Amino acid sequence: MANRERGEIDQTIDGTTYTYVITTEAMVQLEDLFSTPDREVTFQDVIERVNKGSIKYQRALVWAGLLKYHKLTLKEVGELIDRVGGLGELAVKMQSALSATTPDPEDEQTLLGSVKGEREARPPAAQDDAAGTGGRSTSRRGARD
Numbered sequence: 001m002a003n004r005e006r007g008e009i010d011q012t013i014d015g016t017t018y019t020y021v022i023t024t025e026a027m028v029q030l031e032d033l034f035s036t037p038d039r040e041v042t043f044q045d046v047i048e049r050v051n052k053g054s055i056k057y058q059r060a061l062v063w064a065g066l067l068k069y070h071k072l073t074l075k076e077v078g079e080l081i082d083r084v085g086g087l088g089e090l091a092v093k094m095q096s097a098l099s100a101t102t103p104d105p106e107d108e109q110t111l112l113g114s115v116k117g118e119r120e121a122r123p124p125a126a127q128d129d130a131a132g133t134g135g136r137s138t139s140r141r142g143a144r145d
Contacts, residue, residue, distance in 0.1 A: 013084050019069045026064035033060055058087050 008021040027043040034041040034057075049057040063077040072080070081087055 013080060018046045018066060018080070019067040021068055022061075022065050023068050026067050029067060030060060030113070033064075055087070060091070062087075 008019050010017050010019050012018075030046045031043055034046060046057055046061065050061050059074060059078050059081060062081060063072065063074050065075055066072055068079065
């Protein structure tokens with residue numbers, strides 16, 4: 001079963017449940033798939049091509065999203081897309097999983113605010129005195145035999 005908190009979504013096609021999730025490895029695989037020695041393609045480049053309607057990039061995005069749980073070839077993913085009724089049927093689910101790869105703006109602000117607050121709330125630096133710790137300590141800093 002898909003873990004929605006991790007951006008996973010399920011879709012049952014012809015009695016088989018497929019779990020789709022965009023992982024870091026999926027993003028790297030997409031970059032590797034389209035990069036050449038002369039031109040590096042980023043994940044953002046892939047998403048831009050998907051949004052412009054490239055079928056090749058859309059199929060690759062579905063393939064990458066299935067990699068974690070299903071070892072399918074690009075051709076098999078194309079056939080799967082056809083069985084489900086085309087890319088239009090998968091577009092809403094793909095968008096749902098993609099949005100899970102980036103934090104919500106509100107969450108981002110909360111995180112930034114708490115990190116900033118932690119920096120401001122740090123205790124002062126420890127005192128550097130020669131005495132040991134504790135009331136009865138006989139240790140002295142720097143005294144070595």
